[in-house]
Amino acid sequence: MGQRGRKKGASGEQSRGLLLSIATEEFALRGYHETKVSSIVEKAGVTQPTFYLYFENKDALFQELVHLFRSRLSDYTQKSLLEPGIAKTFIRQRITEGLTNFFRFFIEEPHLASIGFLVAPQAAEIKDQLTDQILANLIAEQQAGYFRKDMDMGIVADSLVGMMERFIATQKARTSKKPEVLADEVVRLFLYGIAEP
Amino acid sequence: MGQRGRKKGASGEQSRGLLLSIATEEFALRGYHETKVSSIVEKAGVTQPTFYLYFENKDALFQELVHLFRSRLSDYTQKSLLEPGIAKTFIRQRITEGLTNFFRFFIEEPHLASIGFLVAPQAAEIKDQLTDQILANLIAEQQAGYFRKDMDMGIVADSLVGMMERFIATQKARTSKKPEVLADEVVRLFLYGIAEP
Amino acid sequence: MGQRGRKKGASGEQSRGLLLSIATEEFALRGYHETKVSSIVEKAGVTQPTFYLYFENKDALFQELVHLFRSRLSDYTQKSLLEPGIAKTFIRQRITEGLTNFFRFFIEEPHLASIGFLVAPQAAEIKDQLTDQILANLIAEQQAGYFRKDMDMGIVADSLVGMMERFIATQKARTSKKPEVLADEVVRLFLYGIAEP
Amino acid sequence: MGQRGRKKGASGEQSRGLLLSIATEEFALRGYHETKVSSIVEKAGVTQPTFYLYFENKDALFQELVHLFRSRLSDYTQKSLLEPGIAKTFIRQRITEGLTNFFRFFIEEPHLASIGFLVAPQAAEIKDQLTDQILANLIAEQQAGYFRKDMDMGIVADSLVGMMERFIATQKARTSKKPEVLADEVVRLFLYGIAEP
DNA sequence: TATGAATGAGAGTTCATTCAT
DNA sequence: TATGAATGAACTCTCATTCAT
Numbered sequence: 001m002g003q004r005g006r007k008k009g010a011s012g013e014q015s016r017g018l019l020l021s022i023a024t025e026e027f028a029l030r031g032y033h034e035t036k037v038s039s040i041v042e043k044a045g046v047t048q049p050t051f052y053l054y055f056e057n058k059d060a061l062f063q064e065l066v067h068l069f070r071s072r073l074s075d076y077t078q079k080s081l082l083e084p085g086i087a088k089t090f091i092r093q094r095i096t097e098g099l100t101n102f103f104r105f106f107i108e109e110p111h112l113a114s115i116g117f118l119v120a121p122q123a124a125e126i127k128d129q130l131t132d133q134i135l136a137n138l139i140a141e142q143q144a145g146y147f148r149k150d151m152d153m154g155i156v157a158d159s160l161v162g163m164m165e166r167f168i169a170t171q172k173a174r175t176s177k178k179p180e181v182l183a184d185e186v187v188r189l190f191l192y193g194i195a196e197p
Numbered sequence: 198m199g200q201r202g203r204k205k206g207a208s209g210e211q212s213r214g215l216l217l218s219i220a221t222e223e224f225a226l227r228g229y230h231e232t233k234v235s236s237i238v239e240k241a242g243v244t245q246p247t248f249y250l251y252f253e254n255k256d257a258l259f260q261e262l263v264h265l266f267r268s269r270l271s272d273y274t275q276k277s278l279l280e281p282g283i284a285k286t287f288i289r290q291r292i293t294e295g296l297t298n299f300f301r302f303f304i305e306e307p308h309l310a311s312i313g314f315l316v317a318p319q320a321a322e323i324k325d326q327l328t329d330q331i332l333a334n335l336i337a338e339q340q341a342g343y344f345r346k347d348m349d350m351g352i353v354a355d356s357l358v359g360m361m362e363r364f365i366a367t368q369k370a371r372t373s374k375k376p377e378v379l380a381d382e383v384v385r386l387f388l389y390g391i392a393e394p
Numbered sequence: 395m396g397q398r399g400r401k402k403g404a405s406g407e408q409s410r411g412l413l414l415s416i417a418t419e420e421f422a423l424r425g426y427h428e429t430k431v432s433s434i435v436e437k438a439g440v441t442q443p444t445f446y447l448y449f450e451n452k453d454a455l456f457q458e459l460v461h462l463f464r465s466r467l468s469d470y471t472q473k474s475l476l477e478p479g480i481a482k483t484f485i486r487q488r489i490t491e492g493l494t495n496f497f498r499f500f501i502e503e504p505h506l507a508s509i510g511f512l513v514a515p516q517a518a519e520i521k522d523q524l525t526d527q528i529l530a531n532l533i534a535e536q537q538a539g540y541f542r543k544d545m546d547m548g549i550v551a552d553s554l555v556g557m558m559e560r561f562i563a564t565q566k567a568r569t570s571k572k573p574e575v576l577a578d579e580v581v582r583l584f585l586y587g588i589a590e591p
Numbered sequence: 592m593g594q595r596g597r598k599k600g601a602s603g604e605q606s607r608g609l610l611l612s613i614a615t616e617e618f619a620l621r622g623y624h625e626t627k628v629s630s631i632v633e634k635a636g637v638t639q640p641t642f643y644l645y646f647e648n649k650d651a652l653f654q655e656l657v658h659l660f661r662s663r664l665s666d667y668t669q670k671s672l673l674e675p676g677i678a679k680t681f682i683r684q685r686i687t688e689g690l691t692n693f694f695r696f697f698i699e700e701p702h703l704a705s706i707g708f709l710v711a712p713q714a715a716e717i718k719d720q721l722t723d724q725i726l727a728n729l730i731a732e733q734q735a736g737y738f739r740k741d742m743d744m745g746i747v748a749d750s751l752v753g754m755m756e757r758f759i760a761t762q763k764a765r766t767s768k769k770p771e772v773l774a775d776e777v778v779r780l781f782l783y784g785i786a787e788p
Numbered sequence: 789t790a791t792g793a794a795t796g797a798g799a800g801t802t803c804a805t806t807c808a809t
Numbered sequence: 810t811a812t813g814a815a816t817g818a819a820c821t822c823t824c825a826t827t828c829a830t
Binding site for chain 5: 430431432442443445446451452
């Protein structure tokens with residue numbers, strides 16, 4: 001979360017950043033209602049009015065975090081899209097790369113990810129949107145002949161996003177593998193399944 | 198949700214059931230904090246003290262619903278466990294049956310499922326527990342030679358539970374397939390993957 | 395407290411008496427506000443509406459108990475008044491008799507005494523009234539030459555009533571002497587003091 | 592009770608003190624339950640949340656007052672203890688001094704005294720404790736030969752504390768003598784009694 | 789840039805009491 | 810004589826938010 005030293009008379013941006021980072025952690029760990037403005041400012045070592053110097057209100061701060069998450073997520077989603085006409089040989093590798101990016105993001109910003117995927121009221125919408133984007137990609141690839149035609153890609157997309165959610169929700173507890181390893185295993189699962197060949 | 202007619206001087210059990218069913222819906226749709234005791238009783242056509250006639254407090258009612266969900270979920274989990282030594286031919290069928298039960302439950306009780314999987318503070322714990330049970334089963338089967346040994350069953354379990362969560366979260370929006378069809382497709386995905394054979 | 399067996403379909407007077415005796419105990423031990431109508435009826439094995447069959451409301455019941463105490467107290471006060479022109483030789487004996495009656499009453503009806511002397515809002519008034527009656531008596535006797543003229547009988551009366559209050563408040567805890575012994579010791583104290591002669 | 596001017600934006604300590612002093616009066620005059628937070632703050636000219644700025648809750652404020660009373664009372668009790676080996680000539684004077692302190696305290700802080708001796712649920716305990724301390728002192732003196740051996744000092748202690756209670760309960764009504772005069776009269780009563788010599 | 793002090797608005801909960809049977 | 814079911818009227822407490830400095 002970066003350094004969070006508190007200095008008296010610190011510059012405004014510093015106070016703002018401090019509040020933002022503390023709020024991220026609190027919202028992620030306790031949820032929206034359980035996170036009180038009073039406890040955020042207490043941890044930041046400032047008073048309540050100071051909070052309103054930097055944020056319109058509690059909800060505005062929260063939405064700022066959600067927005068931040070969405071834009072980061074959107075970046076990684078863009079990067080993960082498969083360009084049309086990609087060589088069949090590379091497809092597994094490209095998918096793995098895309099997934100790796102997601103995992104890396106979730107590992108680097110676990111609290112933000114938690115907010116966007118779990119605590120935000122829009123979490124459902126965010127995940128739906130991500131699912132739709134993944135789904136569009138999958139269908140395109142399916143029609144391009146990369147994947148079996150007798151598979152419901154909606155289920156695949158749901159499973160992938162659901163798996164991400166579980167990853168975000170449980171990563172504090174589990175000692176995680178490296179993102180690229182993880183991505184590789186996930187891709188193998190979804191490409192080939194677990195049945196004995 | 199059953200009949201929810203309101204009668205003056207109705208029997209106690211009726212009032213209790215009415216409050217319970219309204220609360221289930223409210224909690225599922227609005228979340229814990231956004232659901233006010235005042236609005237539950239208003240929809241039930243009774244006054245606030247009546248609420249406290251049947252429930253110790255708001256939280257006790259909520260926990261009762263969570264408990265109800267957990268015990269139903271536990272039932273279906275038991276039923277879905279594969280008995281050891283099952284013939285390899287039947288295994289896919291049995292897995293599909295188990296999954297079908299879960300889907301049926303989620304479809305029949307969408308609000309309760311939403312509470313247990315999404316809105317309860319214990320939701321993470323509930324899903325973790327379910328994941329662990331599924332994982333234990335998968336590992337046993339893997340070691341019995343039904344599944345490939347080079348697959349991380351933890352990822353499989355996470356993906357399955359994540360997929361269930363997505364199903365619960367999105368089923369209001371999506372016009373769903375029948376549970377047995379759904380289960381079959383999911384099983385095919387996880388057994389064989391989406392790669393062209 | 396008498397026998398408090400509860401019979402189904404008991405006669406009305408029985409229910410009333412039961413409620414009355416339970417209420418006496420509860421009020422004495424817990425105070426007015428801490429004693430809930432709901433707990434009285436629960437201990438009596440009846441329902442709340444039954445309570446209102448016999449008492450106009452909670453306060454009316456309480457006042458009935460206070461009234462009962464006052465009239466009993468009044469009886470003993472009357473009996474303790476010294477008739478004018480009593481022989482000096484008998485005076486100590488008569489005072490002791492009077493006090494003995496009070497102690498006996500407090501021992502026999504500890505809960506009622508507690509209500510009248512400690513928990514009733516009118517407790518102050520009740521004790522004031524008793525003080526005044528005792529004071530009038532003391533002054534009459536003082537003027538009749540039985541007691542020293544240089545003593546403030548107001549202080550004597552206050553000390554006597556205060557001592558009674560302490561007796562009522564503490565008798566559950568202390569293993570008490572017999573009322574006549576107690577009365578004799580109190581009389582000796584107030585007549586002769588504790589100074590070495 | 593001090594000055595109770597109300598200023599907008601007054602210093603925090605001022606508001607706290609104001610609330611404290613109003614609460615003392617209210618609790619003393621109306622009792623715990625009859626004293627509403629709403630009426631305390633109304634008299635103080637502030638709103639309800641302000642109350643919770645300075646006190647954890649209604650009960651905490653009340654307990655603070657009880658604690659204050661106990662510690663003051665304890666001070667005066669310490670000061671009133673007779674040092675061992677005191678000359679017989681001085682003993683009456685010392686006892687009178689001690690009692691004077693108590694009376695002065697009760698006169699100066701009538702509401703606080705009322706709370707500690709009458710309205711607090713611990714009032715019984717407080718008086719019991721005071722009684723015990725006085726009793727221990729009396730017994731020591733009795734054994735040192737200052738007082739008659741055939742007197743039950745328990746009764747003396749009860750009567751003294753009972754008398755204090757009556758004093759506190761009635762002083763609003765009675766136009767009181769000066770504390771030293773009062774103390775002197777009480778001491779004379781308990782030392783020599785009211786019987787004609 | 790910051791704060792000490794205060795508040796509007798509302799939530800959950802309790803309790804004595806009553807209606808209809 | 811009794812009750813199952815329900816309620817009016819409070820009351821305590823919390824929290825995000827703001828004013829004056």
